[in-house]
Amino acid sequence: MKLSIGNDHAGTDYKFAIQKHLEKKGYHVINHGTNTxxxxxxxDFIHPVANDVASKQADFGIIICGSGNGANMTANKHQAVRSALCWTAEITALARQHNDANILSIPARFTSVQQAINMVDTFLETPFEGGRHQNRVAKIPNS
Incomplete structure (x- = not known):
């Protein structure tokens, strides 16, 4: 599985920890984030991730900024992107199960690195339930 990751300055340490964790698990990670x-x-670092996901050059995206909001808003400007701002594993699971989220937005200033890694694992391991949720997800694009 190919993942695209991007971050601003608030998410650099998180990005490095998540990237290391994912590569140990055998994932291919495309790094679009700042390294400082x-x-x-x-x-500047979120649009490339959203482009990767929207064009299917990556299966999923992970974006990180201080609050997670700016990154999430930026990613959701792209058609075919459903970015979810999450701060617990439970919310992350619901974003995948009910919303078929394809980008996880992490608020670095409001989660620990370990919480973020747990959310990433939950995000990647949780399938979309489809069913009644499919009709709702189909109504999201405005085109």
Missing amino acids: TESVDYP
Whole structure:
């Protein structure tokens, strides 16, 4: 499975920990994030992840910024992207089960690295339930 990851300065340490964790599990990770903690503009690092997911160059995306909000808003500007801002494994599971989320947005300033890794594992291991949720997800695009 191929994953695309992007982050701003608030998510650099999280990105490195998540990337290491995923590569140990055999995932291929495309890194679009900054590798420093110097202030950057998050859209510059989030749009490439959303493009990867929307074009199916990556199966899923993981984006990280301080609150998770800016990254999430940026990713959701792309057609075929359903980015979910999550701060617990339970919310992450629901985002996959009910919303078929294909990008996980992590708020670095409101979760620990271990919580973030747990959310990533939950995100990748939880399937979309389909059924009654499929009709709702189909109504999301505005095109």
